[in-house]
Amino acid sequence: MKKTVKDIDLKGKKVLMRADFNVPLNEDGVITDDTRIQAALPTIKYILDQGASLILMSHLGRPKNEPDPKFSLLPVAKRLSEVLGTEVVFNDDGEVVGQVTKDAAAALKPGQILLLQNTRFRPEEKKNEPSFAKELASLGDVFVEDAFGSSHRAHASTAGVADYLPAVSGFLIQKELDFIGGALEDPKRPFVAILGGSKVSDKIGVINNLLEKVDSLIVGGGMAFTFLKAQGYEIGTSLLEEDKIDLAKELLAKAEAKGVKLLLPIDVVVAPEFKADAPATNVKVDAIPADQMGLDIGVETQKLFADTIKGAKTVIWNGPMGVFEFPEFAKGTVAVAKAMAESDAVTIIGGGDSAAAVKQLGFEDGMSHISTGGGASLEFMEGKVLPGIDVLENK
Numbered sequence: 001m002k003k004t005v006k007d008i009d010l011k012g013k014k015v016l017m018r019a020d021f022n023v024p025l026n027e028d029g030v031i032t033d034d035t036r037i038q039a040a041l042p043t044i045k046y047i048l049d050q051g052a053s054l055i056l057m058s059h060l061g062r063p064k065n066e067p068d069p070k071f072s073l074l075p076v077a078k079r080l081s082e083v084l085g086t087e088v089v090f091n092d093d094g095e096v097v098g099q100v101t102k103d104a105a106a107a108l109k110p111g112q113i114l115l116l117q118n119t120r121f122r123p124e125e126k127k128n129e130p131s132f133a134k135e136l137a138s139l140g141d142v143f144v145e146d147a148f149g150s151s152h153r154a155h156a157s158t159a160g161v162a163d164y165l166p167a168v169s170g171f172l173i174q175k176e177l178d179f180i181g182g183a184l185e186d187p188k189r190p191f192v193a194i195l196g197g198s199k200v201s202d203k204i205g206v207i208n209n210l211l212e213k214v215d216s217l218i219v220g221g222g223m224a225f226t227f228l229k230a231q232g233y234e235i236g237t238s239l240l241e242e243d244k245i246d247l248a249k250e251l252l253a254k255a256e257a258k259g260v261k262l263l264l265p266i267d268v269v270v271a272p273e274f275k276a277d278a279p280a281t282n283v284k285v286d287a288i289p290a291d292q293m294g295l296d297i298g299v300e301t302q303k304l305f306a307d308t309i310k311g312a313k314t315v316i317w318n319g320p321m322g323v324f325e326f327p328e329f330a331k332g333t334v335a336v337a338k339a340m341a342e343s344d345a346v347t348i349i350g351g352g353d354s355a356a357a358v359k360q361l362g363f364e365d366g367m368s369h370i371s372t373g374g375g376a377s378l379e380f381m382e383g384k385v386l387p388g389i390d391v392l393e394n395k
C-alpha cells in the first residue's frame with residue numbers, strides 16, 4: 001500500500017504536485033476536452049483545504065525538448081482558474097524553473113496555486129536527469145504524484161523528484177490502484193477481461209498476465225483475426241500479424257491449460273475496403289470472403305460477449321471491438337459498452353481508445369472506473385512496475 005495525501009501533514013507546506021494536464025487543444029489553443037483537469041480537482045482541493053500552497057507541474061504534447069508556444073500550459077492555467085474560482089499564477093518560463101518561477105514559488109501563501117510551464121520544455125525531463133529533478137524539488141516541501149497517465153515514464157517530474165522530497169499519491173492514482181490493482185489482485189469472480197484493438201503484439205504481455213488471473217478472456221478487434229487464423233480459419237484481407245500466428249496458438253493452448261475460457265468472434269462484419277461507407281455484410285467466421293476484410297464483431301458475437309459480461313462480477317476492458325470511428329462498424333463496441341454499463345459487476349475501462357469510445361457513446365456514467373492512462377493502464381495490467389508509483393512511500 002502506498003501513502004496518500006491523507007497520510008501526511010500538509011498544513012503550511014508547499015506541495016509540489018505532478019498532474020496530467022496533457023489535454024487536447026484546437027488550432028486556436030483552446031482546450032477541447034478538460035477531463036484530465038477535472039480528474040485532478042479532488043486532490044488539488046484537498047491540498048488547499050489542508051492549509052498548503054500548491055505548485056502544479058505537467059507536460060503537454062510533444063515539444064522537441066525546448067520552449068514552443070504551441071505547447072504552453074497557459075490555456076490550462078486559465079481553465080484551472082475558471083473551475084477553481086481562484087487565480088492560478090503562471091509564468092511563461094522557458095526554463096520551467098527559472099528565477100521568475102523560483103520567486104513566484106517562494107512568495108506563495110497557503111491556499112495559493114502556481115502552475116509551472118511545460119516540463120518537456122527541458123531536455124533533462126525525459127532523461128530523468130537528477131539536476132532537473134533537484135531544481136523542481138527545490139520549490140516544494142512534499143511531492144504528490146497524481147498523473148497516472150504519465151506514471152509509466154521515469155521522468156524527472158514523475159519519478160526523479162521523489163529522490164529529494166517525501167513522496168505520496170493523490171486521489172486519482174489511489175483510485176487507479178484501488179480499481180485496476182484490486183481487479184488484478186483480488187477480483188470478485190467471475191472475472192472477465194475484454195481485449196480489442198488492432199494488434200496482438202501490443203497486448204502480448206497483457207494477455208499473458210491476464211491468463212493467470214481471469215475466468216474468461218474475450219478477444220475482439222483487429223487482433224482477433226490473428227487468433228482466428230491460428231485456429232485455421234481463412235480471414236480474407238482482414239488485419240493479420242503473420243509473425244504472431246504461432247504466438248496466438250501458444251496463447252490459445254495456455255488458456256486451455258489454465259481453464260480460462262478464451263472467447264473469439266463467431267461471426268464478423270466484413271466489407272470490401274476500409275471505408276466508412278463501405279457496404280457491410282455479417283458473415284460466420286468460417287465464411288469470410290477472400291476479397292473482404294473484417295471490421296467489426298458480428299451480431300451473434302455481440303450477444304455471446306454481452307451474455308458473458310452479464311454473468312461477470314468484475315469486468316476490465318481495453319481496446320475497441322471494431323473500427324468504432326465508422327458508425328457502421330461501431331456496433332460491436334457499442335454492444336460491449338452497453339452490456340458493461342447495464343451490468344452489476346465492477347466495470348473498469350483501461351483508458352485509451354476504449355475510454356474515448358465509452359465517453360463518445362454516452363456510457364460513461366454506467367462504469368465503475370474509467371482509467372485516465374492508456375499506456376500506463378496497459379503496463380499496469382501487464383504486471384509491470386510503474387516508475388512514478390514505485391517511488392512513492394509505502395504505508
